[in-house]
Amino acid sequence: MARKGMVIDLKRCIGCNACTIACKAENATPPQVFWARVLEGEVGKYPSARRVFLPVLCNHCKNAPCLEVCPTGATHQREDGVILVDYDKCIGCRACMAACPYEARYFWENGRGYFPEGLTPFEEVGYRKFQRKVVQKCTLCAHRVDNGLEPACVATCPTNCRVFGDLDDPTSPVSRLISERRGFQLRAELGTDPSVYYVQ
């Protein structure tokens, strides 16, 4: 079975946050919930300083700490490596949030939307799939991937900095990119073995 994964080319990324919003739109995530986001900081001293951008999402780790700590089996891993949360089984204990070293998980507390006046028609439709007081996170756009599409963040990226594919196939574009440009994983030393790789 193919292991689904992603390579993010940090040389291409310009920090535009199209991925952040594509995810918001595709998955209708509630306020302060970002399944995809771009961390931004700076390195160096003036005048040799620059901003740096790091797009992050759930790493869909092969050895996922969230999976191990989930007491109910709500967090589960598909054969293709995608980690999902079954909201019906989640009891909102948030052990997974504490266990995740990537801060990729969110807890939707109050059920409120973006405007205090109430949910917009878009939110009415989009939030229906969620439940309050459970944990949610990036699904690697499983609903798209299962229909032959790329995840929304990959599809929209204006600089084409994200490549999606099969990590198990050594000839796939993701695998080639990882080997040719020495792909690395975030906090690899933890042994989580993320399915999201980066190249510089």
Added chain:
Amino acid sequence: MDAGGEDTWVYSTCEQCNANCGIRVRRVGGVVVKIEGDPDCPHDWGRLCAKGLASLMSLYDPYRVTTPLKRTNPQKGLGVDPAWVEISWEEALDTVAQKLREIRETDPGGLIVVSWDNNVAAQMARPWASAFGTPEMHSDFSTYSCGIALHPLTYLTNGTFQQEIDLDYCRYCLLIGNQFGFGASINSTLMAQKMADARMRGLKVVVVDPVGSNAAAKADEWIPIRPGTDAALALVMVNLLLNEYHLYDAPFIAKHTNGAYLIDDAGNYVRDKRGGKPLVWDMEEERAVPFDAGAGKVALEGEFVVEGLPCRPAFQLLKEHVAKYTPETVADITTVPAETIRRIAREFGEAACIGATLVIKGVELPYRPAAAMPFKGVVAHRHATLSGLAVQLLNLVVGGMYAVGGYRGVNLIGPFSWWQPQAEADGLLVTPRQLGRGTDYYGFRVRPPETMGFAELLPLAIGPEAIMQLNFLEPERFQELPHKPLALIHCRHNFVMNSVNPEQMAEILRRIPFMVSFAVEMDETAEFADIVLPDCHQLERLNIFPNRLRINVSPLSGYYYWTIQQPVVSPRGQARSWRDVLIELADRAGFLPDFNIILNTTLELKEPYRLRGEEKYSYPDIADRWAKSIFGPQVGLDWFREHGCYRIERTVVETYPSANMTPRFPIYFEIVQRRGEEVRRVTEELGLPWDTSDYQALPDWKPCHAFQEDDPDYDLFVANYKIPIHFQTVTAKNPWLSEVAENHPYAYKILVNADTAKKKGIRDGDSIWVESVVGRVRGMAKATECIHPEVVGISGGFGAWAKGKPVARGKGAHFNTLLPLRPEQIDWISSAIDECVKVKIYKSQG
């Protein structure tokens, strides 16, 4: 159309910024659930930025204006409650139509129409204003927009409204005061793709900017520069290329510019006695001949005598002119070290591969893979035009204009051979008529003012905004205006925020007796209206061909293309497209026949699709006639509704007009000097105090007002810069984009260099004031290494205060509050406002 049970995609065009990407919108059960780029549209090939993706949230914004409103509080001011009452469309239309009839009978030139809605403004509002009888149709009323000083100089140099770098082949690009390819500029989504690909291929990017922006983050080199000094940097580079490194394209300058034209001691062309044509020196025949006489070898350097008068080739003058800009003196001006200046000048010159050619699809073309790109930062100054022209000299001396890998204008050749590069009488490139106002530059007649902005005294501008505002603010300054401002109609242009200090804008608006705002939300400008009319959101509108060849159909896409913007859902409440309302108003105020007749010309409608004067047409009908006039009876409005984008592949020559170009580029801006003399003569005759000192044939760096600031308390410059998640004041009200900005380390903050902050006792996260002579703003300090130590950085068009925009309200600092409107801070060639402003910063108490 809002029926349930459906799941469909609708083609349309994004309007969150001026790029206007092709999109497709998914509607499920009547609700818009997703916007994506249109994979078949060359504008973006299916990619879309954060702003475009987020626009469905503004569609459903509960604060939208959904009914016509009438003001009941006659007092107008910032924060003054207009005391709106809802009225019917019937009452609103009657009120406005009545006013229009009165003005049309008394002084039609007193009506001002303003819209930043590029599509409707150009297609419909301009003809509408003409039919009404007013010349005062402005795409901008803000003095501040990105291109007010940029487009005049692109017209003058590349012959088109726009500019771009040939990222398919460029190897070295110098971005000065802009973030081209990093989420900004023309076709931003396409350019981001192209720039990323080019960088992977080895393009070296050098960003010159006071702010360590997103572009600087990804550049091979960021060169921080003191604001207002870009011209000095460009001119010293030209000096080094010409006088020290001898890295310039002499054959290009001789054949494709006016560099060989002989110039007399007064700076004018030496002209042929008979035909009046400019002369060049034929080195083989050792005599002066007309520029187009086919001389084999012309002199670019030396001194000559023609008819007893001494003269020199323009290029010789340029060489001498720039010699005063040495790396050491310019280092003092710009803070860029002399060795850096020398290095980048040499890198740029060497990267240009002067003399090389490349064969593309069988066509041999000049290959100059180095380009310098000026944009907003370069021209945000008192001496905007001179600064921009200085940068353009870099592209000109290396022969990079329209070369493969170089710098170019956009659509110098039109589709279907609609237009071709053309020369004026002296052989220089003129803007094709279809590309806008630059067309008039060579034929312009400077004359006493006929319009309220004195456009007749601005021969090389695209609009008179700053002068117009000055005229309204201080009507006595230039004697009597040719018309009195009687009414203002505006749509989608929040100029109270987008211009100079809002108190000054408020005073200007108080002097206009009647104001109509078409509004999607109750923004800072609509708060000044007498009548507010609810406009449609972009996902509720029909517009055919929102992408315009003049503005944003990039040759880099490889195509010419046309798109549609069409309603995905029905308008909210009583919202109506402002364009439909214009048609209605023309009918009620009695000038619909004139409007129809003018549309026949402006849309170039052909039989059998031409409009008859006496009939009232709906916009869909007009759009259908327009499409069929271009593409034939099979490709009308319905075709576009179904397919979205119509595209035609470009030929090599349509992408690279340099292949067989005969019109010349100016390397010596004789037209600027000549027009300046005319402006000087006319204004002196009229007794108008008018600054004509920048009208010179060769650009200089001149210190702007901020450099003469003698109050030592104002010790820092303030700079406005762009972040890719927001556009002007348009997107701050969008909750998704605002949320990203709130979580962003820089977006809503005030950037202060870390060392500077330390010296002033300001810590990261402190609340600080930034104060100029005209106003002050407060925000949270961000101590950063990514900004010039003399500069305070404020991004975007933030700091909104309108009650109708609660999501945006009070977030970020409002840069324009710091900008004064005064004669010494206006570029008198382009009528742009000087944004080079000195400020002081201090901690906020409490």
